[in-house]
Structures are given as C-alpha cells and as structure tokens.
Amino acid sequence: MKLIVGLGNPGKEYESTRHNVGFCAIDSLANFLKCDEFQEKKKFKAMVTETNIGEEKIILSKPLTYMNLSGEAIVSMMNFYKLKPEDLWVICDDLDFPFGVFKIRLKGGPGSHNGLKSISTLLGSNDYPRFRIGIESRGEAETPREAKDFVLGRFSRKEEKTLAKTISNVTESLVFALEKSLGDAMNKYN
Template sequence: MHIIVGLGNPGKKYDATRHNVGFEAIDLLAKRNNIEVKRLKHKALCGEGNIGGKKVMLVKPQTFMNLSGQSLLDIVQFYKIDPKNLIVIYDDIDVAVGSLRIREKGSSGSHNGMKSIIYQLQTDQFPRVRIGVGKPQFGDLADYVLGRFPKEEIPTMIETIERAALASEMIVTDGISLAMNRYNG
C-alpha cells in the first residue's frame, strides 16, 4: 500500500492558501480516483482506494502543519508502511511558482511540516512532491505562506496542483524515476 499525504492546515480560514496546496492535491487525487477522504483517523482525514489497481490511502493531517509528523507516525506504525511507500506533497518557497520538484528522499529544507515528519519518522528516506509557491519579495514569511495566491497566479497553480496529482499517481503506478523524468521542472 502507498500512503499519499498532502500537507496543510485544517479549517476554512486556511483554504486556498499557499501552505495548503498539499491538501488541494489530495482533494484532486480523491476526485480523480473516486476516493472519499473524510474518515477521521490517526489525527488525519483519510480515505482508502486504488490508483492504477494499487491500494492507496490519501491523507490530510489535521494536526496543523508544524505537527504533521505526529499524524504520519501513527499511520506508518499502524499500517507498518515502508517509508519508501509514503509520498508527501507540500508547498515549497524554495521552488519557483508553478514548478514541481520530485525527490526520492532529502532534507526538510525550511519547511516546518517536513521537519516534523522527518523528526517523528526518524528518516528522510521517502518520496516527496514539492509544489513551488515562490518566496516573498518582502514582508513576513508566515504571512506569505498563509496568504492566498494573487489572481494572476491562480491558473498556474491550478495546473501545477494537477501535475502534482498526476506525478503522485505515476509514482504509485510506474515508480518515482519515471515521475521525476516526466514532471520535474
């Protein structure tokens, strides 16, 4: 089984913010694959189904971003999942708006949700799909990631979230190497 996790913050107040693009990718995956993500379990909204004939669980942690690792540790331990079968989708300020970066493993960078996951799981050996949201030119970083996209960036971000969902499906069905070759950039 693969676990695909989208990072974000729970609550209407955070809908459509830069920090919640991971949740949006999970919503799109759920819609594309007829999976209901509404069962509250392991401090997360979860839904089980299939992608390309392979069993998956879609996850939206409800712990708030900085504590995402608590939810994932529960899931990984409960299902005895190899971290290589965990895919984390999240926003990244170090990637240009509209770009994707898919990696097999790696550090958390400046992302507090990823820091929490790596700390709780005690490994960084799992795939991730980073959705570029860009850096603020000025102002507070927290305000920036908790802010919404300007009107002119919305079409680009809709397309990028769709590519993130497609890349995640490809990781499940065809492996990460093919997904990196097709979707990085």
C-alpha cells in the same frame, strides 16, 4: 501499500493559503481516483480515504494536526499500517521553488519546511519521497516572519489560474508514479 499525504492546515481560514497546496493536490488526486470522501480518523488525527491501483492499496490523508505537527498524524498511520519511509509520499508547498514549479524528490532534508521537519524528526528518517510545489513568486519571504505571513497568505486571482494547472500536473505525476514508478515520474516531470 502507499500512504500519500497532502500537508496543510485544517479550517476554513487556511483553505486558500499557499501553505495548503498539499491539501489542494491530495483533494485533486482523490477526485481523479474517484475515492470516497475523506473521513476523520481520530486515532490518526487525520482525514483519510482509500483506493486501490491494481493490487496496491493507496491511503490518502490530510493531517489535522496543523502543519508544524504533521509528523504526529503521519507516524501514527505509518506505525498502524507497518509502513517503511519509502511507502510514504508527501505533497507540500516549497518556498525555495518558483511559483508553479514542482519537483519530485526521493529523499532529502526538510529545509526550512516545518511540516517536513516534524515528519523527519518523528520518523527518524529523511528517506521518504516528496512532491514539492513551488509557492515563492515575489521574493517577499526574506525573514522567518515574512515567510510565515507569506505562506499563510492567499493566492491572487492570476496565481489561482497558474495554481490550477500546477495542481493538475502534480495529480498527473502522482498517478503516473503509482502506475509506473517514482523514477519514471521523476524522468518525465522533473
């Protein structure tokens, strides 16, 4: 069983912000896999849908806890389904990567990402795979305040075109990883 989580903030006001590329990617994956619509699961504080790839159950989720508390929703799902850290795949934005670039990591620290910090703290581990999508394009996020304003900002029309291609590539890499392995996906897409 795999739990694949796209990080973001719930609500219309955050829909097209840089911080919500995880939600965009998980929506794209759910669409590609022809999943049922996401349903709110109050016990998890998350939107959830499920599918199978071969014999493996795949749970897709969007936490409703807001970015900085993402770990609450994720750890509750992991405990319920009795999952190990390596069964959790997280999709999130990354200020440290250029816009349009994404990287697959098997594990690692959260860096400055508060959603990953929440997950790592509550999980007690950094040993979970993540698909990090670059959102930095102008070097505008030098201070914590500028970073907050930047990640909560919207994409320009030009950026939206690049983002669509990036999200498509991330979706393709997720499907490839599910069908083959994370290692194979890293070799092909990193």
